[in-house]
Amino acid sequence: MFLRKLSLINYKNFDSKDFEFDSKINCMVGPNGIGKTNVLDAIYHLSFGKSYFNPVSTQNIRHDEDFFVIEGEFEKEDRQEKIVCSLKRGSKKMIKRNGKAYDRLSDHIGLLPLVIISPADRDLIIEGSDTRRKFIDGVISQSDKNYLQDLLKYNKVLAQRNSLLKYFAANHTFNKDTLSVYNEQLNDYGSKIFEKRIGFLERFIPIFKEQYVAISGGHEEVSLRYESKLKDQGLLALLESNVEKDKALQYTSVGVHKDDLGFEISGHPIKKFGSQGQQKSFLIALKFAQFQFIKMQSKTTPVLLLDDIFDKLDEHRVSHIVALVNNENFGQIFISDTHADRTEAVVKQIHQTYKLFRLNG
Numbered sequence: 001m002f003l004r005k006l007s008l009i010n011y012k013n014f015d016s017k018d019f020e021f022d023s024k025i026n027c028m029v030g031p032n033g034i035g036k037t038n039v040l041d042a043i044y045h046l047s048f049g050k051s052y053f054n055p056v057s058t059q060n061i062r063h064d065e066d067f068f069v070i071e072g073e074f075e076k077e078d079r080q081e082k083i084v085c086s087l088k089r090g091s092k093k094m095i096k097r098n099g100k101a102y103d104r105l106s107d108h109i110g111l112l113p114l115v116i117i118s119p120a121d122r123d124l125i126i127e128g129s130d131t132r133r134k135f136i137d138g139v140i141s142q143s144d145k146n147y148l149q150d151l152l153k154y155n156k157v158l159a160q161r162n163s164l165l166k167y168f169a170a171n172h173t174f175n176k177d178t179l180s181v182y183n184e185q186l187n188d189y190g191s192k193i194f195e196k197r198i199g200f201l202e203r204f205i206p207i208f209k210e211q212y213v214a215i216s217g218g219h220e221e222v223s224l225r226y227e228s229k230l231k232d233q234g235l236l237a238l239l240e241s242n243v244e245k246d247k248a249l250q251y252t253s254v255g256v257h258k259d260d261l262g263f264e265i266s267g268h269p270i271k272k273f274g275s276q277g278q279q280k281s282f283l284i285a286l287k288f289a290q291f292q293f294i295k296m297q298s299k300t301t302p303v304l305l306l307d308d309i310f311d312k313l314d315e316h317r318v319s320h321i322v323a324l325v326n327n328e329n330f331g332q333i334f335i336s337d338t339h340a341d342r343t344e345a346v347v348k349q350i351h352q353t354y355k356l357f358r359l360n361g
């Protein structure tokens, strides 16, 4: 699968811009703030119906304009897929596939698999557990629609249970039976989510470790661990044994919404003990593993977006990444970098066709 054409109107800093891409490698080069990442984000939009960088969708409309339109023409298994993603201030975002609008944006997820690697991924290491849950949920959801539905239902029941706990506290009352109804529903959805996360990580972790060895040259020991209280006890029992705590806190303190991933290097948290280059290698390995996993599951080679990935990596690691991209049967790749020469030197080592786009205001 590859993106042949992209056309932007009023998207972030672009008023009107058209691209015709190479089916293999495309490099966006130019000075800071010129819009290289914005092009990659527009491509991300076509896959996921949202920005990777700015969750406030209206902020992706060019300043002082009223709407944006992103149009992409993909080639997928000898078929053309024309995707149009548009947003007008005051209206709902719309995604059309070959002229037909989706009823639900979530129906579009998975059609055009894509993996992005960007400096913003650092949030996975430094931010709270919700960013890491979003990561695993995102990978599983791209190939399992039921998982996404269970997750949406779980979150809805969770919000209802939390409102009930607040209601109890505000009215100095308590009703065990009403709470039990929510406990059972949370248990139904939560147990399925837990089992799927376990199954996913059993397959994902070895792929991740393999990728890290390939990038780092094999000198460091890293680990990725699924942390969940459900490993010790079923969710229903957990919810019941934490009722008093939940009443006091006025929210649900146990469940799959508290799961986390532990990232370690040589047995210590990478957040505290990893160098910047090691942290970056860890994140790239995570994303390459995501790429391999999605490719295996969806039988389609995802588009790969590499946003500014060469900074902070020594030349060995850069050449290991190049070797990986050469060997692992990657598909279409987009690279953004401030240094045209560095990018071109790297890209020339990958024996594929490429196009270089110099953005310059």
Ligand SMILES: Nc1ncnc2c1ncn2[C@@H]1O[C@H](COP(=O)(O)OP(=O)(O)OP(=O)(O)O)[C@@H](O)[C@H]1O
Binding pocket: 011, 012, 013, 014, 030, 031, 032, 033, 034, 035, 036, 037, 038, 039, 059, 060, 061, 062, 063, 308, 336, 337, 338
């Ligand atoms: N809604 C918007 N309207 C107009 N301009 C915007 C909007 N959102 C972002 N921008 C502009 O986009 C530019 C940033 O673009 P981008 O992040 O793609 O830069 P870049 O070329 O990747 O830079 P760097 O090399 O620093 O990473 C900034 O100048 C910013 O002001």
